[in-house]
Amino acid sequence: MSATDSLVSVPMRSRPIFGWALHDGFVVARRNLIQTVRVPELLFFSLVQPVIFVLLFAFVFGGAIPIPGADPTAEPDTSVYRQYLMPGIFGQTVAFAAAASTVGLAEDMHRGLIDRFRSLPMASGAVLFGRTFADAARQILVLTVLSITGFLVGWRINDGVISAIGAFALLLLFAYTVAWIGAWIGLYMPNPETANTAGLVWLFPLTFLSNAFVPITAMPDWLQPIAQWNPISSLVLAARDLFGNPTGIIGDAWPQQNPILYTLISCAVLIAIFAPLAIRRYRRTTAR
Amino acid sequence: MANVIEARDLVKTYGEVTALDGLDLDVPEGTVVGLLGPNGAGKTTTVRILTTLLKPDSGTATVAGFDVLRQPDRVRSVIGLTGQYAAVDEYLTGRENLRMFGDLYHLTPEYVRTRTTELLERFDLADAADRSLRTYSGGMRRRLDLAASLIAKPSILFLDEPTTGLDPRSRLGLWEVITDLVAEGTTVLLTTQYLEEADQLAEEIVVIDHGRVIAQGTSDTLKDAVGGNRIEVVVVDPAQVSTAVQALTAVANGEVIADAEERRVSAPVSGGSTALVEAVRGLDAAGVGIADIVLRRPTLDDVFLTLTGHVAEEDAA
Ligand SMILES: Nc1ncnc2c1ncn2[C@@H]1O[C@H](COP(=O)(O)OP(=O)(O)OP(=O)(O)O)[C@@H](O)[C@H]1O
Numbered sequence: 001m002s003a004t005d006s007l008v009s010v011p012m013r014s015r016p017i018f019g020w021a022l023h024d025g026f027v028v029a030r031r032n033l034i035q036t037v038r039v040p041e042l043l044f045f046s047l048v049q050p051v052i053f054v055l056l057f058a059f060v061f062g063g064a065i066p067i068p069g070a071d072p073t074a075e076p077d078t079s080v081y082r083q084y085l086m087p088g089i090f091g092q093t094v095a096f097a098a099a100a101s102t103v104g105l106a107e108d109m110h111r112g113l114i115d116r117f118r119s120l121p122m123a124s125g126a127v128l129f130g131r132t133f134a135d136a137a138r139q140i141l142v143l144t145v146l147s148i149t150g151f152l153v154g155w156r157i158n159d160g161v162i163s164a165i166g167a168f169a170l171l172l173l174f175a176y177t178v179a180w181i182g183a184w185i186g187l188y189m190p191n192p193e194t195a196n197t198a199g200l201v202w203l204f205p206l207t208f209l210s211n212a213f214v215p216i217t218a219m220p221d222w223l224q225p226i227a228q229w230n231p232i233s234s235l236v237l238a239a240r241d242l243f244g245n246p247t248g249i250i251g252d253a254w255p256q257q258n259p260i261l262y263t264l265i266s267c268a269v270l271i272a273i274f275a276p277l278a279i280r281r282y283r284r285t286t287a288r
Numbered sequence: 289m290a291n292v293i294e295a296r297d298l299v300k301t302y303g304e305v306t307a308l309d310g311l312d313l314d315v316p317e318g319t320v321v322g323l324l325g326p327n328g329a330g331k332t333t334t335v336r337i338l339t340t341l342l343k344p345d346s347g348t349a350t351v352a353g354f355d356v357l358r359q360p361d362r363v364r365s366v367i368g369l370t371g372q373y374a375a376v377d378e379y380l381t382g383r384e385n386l387r388m389f390g391d392l393y394h395l396t397p398e399y400v401r402t403r404t405t406e407l408l409e410r411f412d413l414a415d416a417a418d419r420s421l422r423t424y425s426g427g428m429r430r431r432l433d434l435a436a437s438l439i440a441k442p443s444i445l446f447l448d449e450p451t452t453g454l455d456p457r458s459r460l461g462l463w464e465v466i467t468d469l470v471a472e473g474t475t476v477l478l479t480t481q482y483l484e485e486a487d488q489l490a491e492e493i494v495v496i497d498h499g500r501v502i503a504q505g506t507s508d509t510l511k512d513a514v515g516g517n518r519i520e521v522v523v524v525d526p527a528q529v530s531t532a533v534q535a536l537t538a539v540a541n542g543e544v545i546a547d548a549e550e551r552r553v554s555a556p557v558s559g560g561s562t563a564l565v566e567a568v569r570g571l572d573a574a575g576v577g578i579a580d581i582v583l584r585r586p587t588l589d590d591v592f593l594t595l596t597g598h599v600a601e602e603d604a605a
């Protein structure tokens with residue numbers, strides 16, 4: 001039948017060595033990154049929030065939150081809190097990358113783009129790989145701007161470049177992980193407006209029930225285990241370690257004792273759960 | 289001629305709503321079939337099932353000989369889809385959009401480049417090619433949307449209400465493009481709410497309502513099915529509408545329809561001009577003042593009203 005011949009008449013690429021899924025994912029990621037450049041307002045506002053956090057915490061709360069473990073006899077020193085604070089803000093910021101994936105996918109669905117992608121002979125996870133990759137990659141820029149802001153208020157990298165790169169890599173891995181959770185949520189959203197809210201609500205308790213801003217020892221007893229096992233706490237603690245910033249008192253819980261390992265395990269487990277869930281949902285979803 | 293699209297007994301329900309209720313469809317190779325139906329008839333649902341986006345509750349469908357449920361990837365590699373709403377990226381330029389879709393079809397970069405330029409010219413978008421879509425009008429977006437579904441020269445094209453929301457000029461332009469594609473051998477399944485559009489483009493028209501096929505055929509056979517010609521009269525005095533109905537019933541071979549508000553009476557007749565002469569005599573004898581009287585062949589509007597009106601009665605029963 002000529003119907004089946006017709007694609008033969010257009011020149012097709014040969015299969016890349018790394019496979020179609022990666023190729024297609026890259027095409028979609030490129031598209032999502034072009035969006036970032038075309039809508040600088042969006043990027044601007046995603047930068048403003050963490051920068052405001054840095055300034056607020058550094059100048060308003062700075063002296064009021066004592067860091068246990070810092071020399072108690074010394075004069076209260078706001079720069080200690082700022083050292084302590086920055087990795088917390090890094091952790092919170094990368095966690096919020098998830099919201100971008102939620103909103104982005106809800107918009108694609110709403111515009112019918114997901115339908116079109118699904119009608120193409122492309123790898124079925126590619127739209128999600130591309131989206132999560134682009135949303136994590138955007139965090140490189142966000143982390144850069146944040147680091148500069150932090151540097152201006154007195155934050156320092158005290159433990160060498162290699163471990164600092166390790167800290168940033170861990171933060172980006174975490175951004176990529178939560179982007180999958182955000183993507184999964186996004187595919188259930190009836191419209192972009194709902195996605196704007198639903199994409200954020202779960203992130204506030206998640207980030208505040210951690211050691212990002214307040215030492216876990218300052219929390220009520222019943223909250224402490226939750227905060228200790230929260231992957232954001234281990235991410236932030238690992239980052240403090242790797243940057244050579246003050247860590248406060250480290251709890252006995254295993255994640256607190258092995259923050260890097262626990263963060264890596266958490267990321268692996270979360271991706272192993274949410275990537276298949278999101279891809280399965282993607283295969284079934286249609287606009288409206 | 290072989291059928292390139294075949295659907296048998298498709299059923300799809302959404303909770304209480306039955307979107308498709310045993311739909312059958314055949315589209316022979318190289319033809320345009322128009323799927324005609326009012327809002328909620330099940331047009332989009334049909335297109336989504338045939339383009340592998342949606343699984344039916346029951347029934348089977350093949351596209352180019354491939355089963356939509358078991359070989360979705362094969363189906364996707366031979367079809368192009370233009371959905372009901374323009375599905376293109378707002379932030380990319382026209383050229384970037386086409387390039388992205390071409391890349392996702394796994395075409396060679398050189399081919400994507402030449403094909404993109406070719407399509408942008410064909411759809412009158414060459415000047416706007418490197419502008420972000422946020423500066424495009426609805427018609428431009430729709431044309432780009434159609435261009436995107438043509439990037440890999442699909443042999444089977446699905447167009448879901450391609451001209452809804454376009455101004456008359458853009459609509460004519462799009463019709464021309466579709467006619468050209470068919471001349472090149474593309475098979476097209478087109479959904480529309482516009483009878484005129486189905487009449488213009490489609491050789492075969494399938495009328496659906498409530499998820500079922502209620503009539504099928506060329507536009508001529510459908511018109512014949514409704515009855516032959518109709519006489520339409522506009523009376524001068526609204527009070528005389530019922531008198532006119534009586535007078536015309538004598539000439540008519542079916543139910544005479546009256547619209548009191550518009551002072552319009554419409555009667556199906558078997559003969560041509562003789563029936564018209566008889567009607568004028570009858571109205572004159574009854575003393576009805578005639579503002580306007582015409583003899584016309586049935587349009588698809590008549591077909592549609594007759595058919596869906598009938599179905600609505602059945603539903604109520
Ligand atoms: N996702 C959905 N959830 C619930 N009901 C749905 C869904 N999609 C379609 N329907 C219902 O199924 C029926 C058929 O819908 P469909 O979209 O196929 O109609 P259509 O002929 O394309 O109409 P339109 O001309 O408005 O585009 C409608 O009653 C619609 O409300």
Ligand SMILES: [Mg+2]
Nearest residue numbers: 331332333372
């Ligand atoms: Mg529709």
